[in-house]
Amino acid sequence: MKISIAIDGPAAAGKSTVAKKIAEILGYTYIDTGAMYRAFTWYCMEKGVDCQNEDECVALIPEVTIKLRPNGVVLCNDIDVTREIREPRVSGNVSYIASYKDIRLFLVDQQRKMASKHSVIMDGRDIGTYVLPDADVKIFQIASVETRAVRRYDENIAKGIPCTLEEIENDVRKRDYIDSHRDFAPLKCAPDAITLDTSFMTVDEVVNAIIEIINKKLKEKENA
Numbered sequence: 001m002k003i004s005i006a007i008d009g010p011a012a013a014g015k016s017t018v019a020k021k022i023a024e025i026l027g028y029t030y031i032d033t034g035a036m037y038r039a040f041t042w043y044c045m046e047k048g049v050d051c052q053n054e055d056e057c058v059a060l061i062p063e064v065t066i067k068l069r070p071n072g073v074v075l076c077n078d079i080d081v082t083r084e085i086r087e088p089r090v091s092g093n094v095s096y097i098a099s100y101k102d103i104r105l106f107l108v109d110q111q112r113k114m115a116s117k118h119s120v121i122m123d124g125r126d127i128g129t130y131v132l133p134d135a136d137v138k139i140f141q142i143a144s145v146e147t148r149a150v151r152r153y154d155e156n157i158a159k160g161i162p163c164t165l166e167e168i169e170n171d172v173r174k175r176d177y178i179d180s181h182r183d184f185a186p187l188k189c190a191p192d193a194i195t196l197d198t199s200f201m202t203v204d205e206v207v208n209a210i211i212e213i214i215n216k217k218l219k220e221k222e223n224a
């Protein structure tokens with residue numbers, strides 16, 4: 001049976017960390033949709049295009065190929081951009097790129113194709129509401145802005161990406177606003193999603209809680 005799990009939520013809520021672990025434990029394919037928007041943003045910046053100019057960014061669609069490798073490597077036109085896409089300059093622009101409908105349709109099409117081939121755990125902003133509305137399990141993972149900023153700061157420092165906590169907190173607030181106020185497929189909790197506030201939970205606690213939800217939902221489906 002092919003299973004799809006959607007994990008949505010605001011920036012830096014720890015979605016990718018837990019989704020990766022759950023994918024490993026359950027043997028599903030992990031799909032980091034944020035990395036795809038980041039890779040597109042990186043490409044626009046490489047080309048010297050203003051990320052706030054929708055027409056110029058959309059015009060680049062035909063020349064962009066994004067691949068997600070199972071080991072977490074992100075390729076944009078076969079260039080390894082895994083590290084670059086986490087840099088603050090990309091984080092600061094990605095919400096503009098993610099607000100452009102044509103770019104979303106281009107990437108959503110690829111996301112749906114990946115989910116049609118494998119059992120997936122996919123994280124993003126619109127997975128449960130738009131990309132995979134029939135996902136077997138939908139989680140909306142949240143945490144306070146302060147908690148999320150500290151988590152993302154620690155993650156960046158561990159990866160050797162220079163940043164300040166203040167810069168990260170401002171970026172998280174700005175992205176929360178843009179991601180939830182765009183017209184097309186904004187960040188929103190699906191009506192049938194389970195909200196999990198992880199502000200005071202460890203990674204393992206979140207992983208275990210989500211696996212419990214998945215097992216319960218799948219059992220309910222089997223018995224239905």
Ligand code: DC
Nearest residue numbers: 033034037094095098124125126175
């Ligand atoms: O999860 P992340 O921080 O890597 O995502 C980067 C940006 O991409 C985020 O600010 C919003 C956008 N995004 C989106 O709009 N839809 C998705 N499915 C995933 C990410």
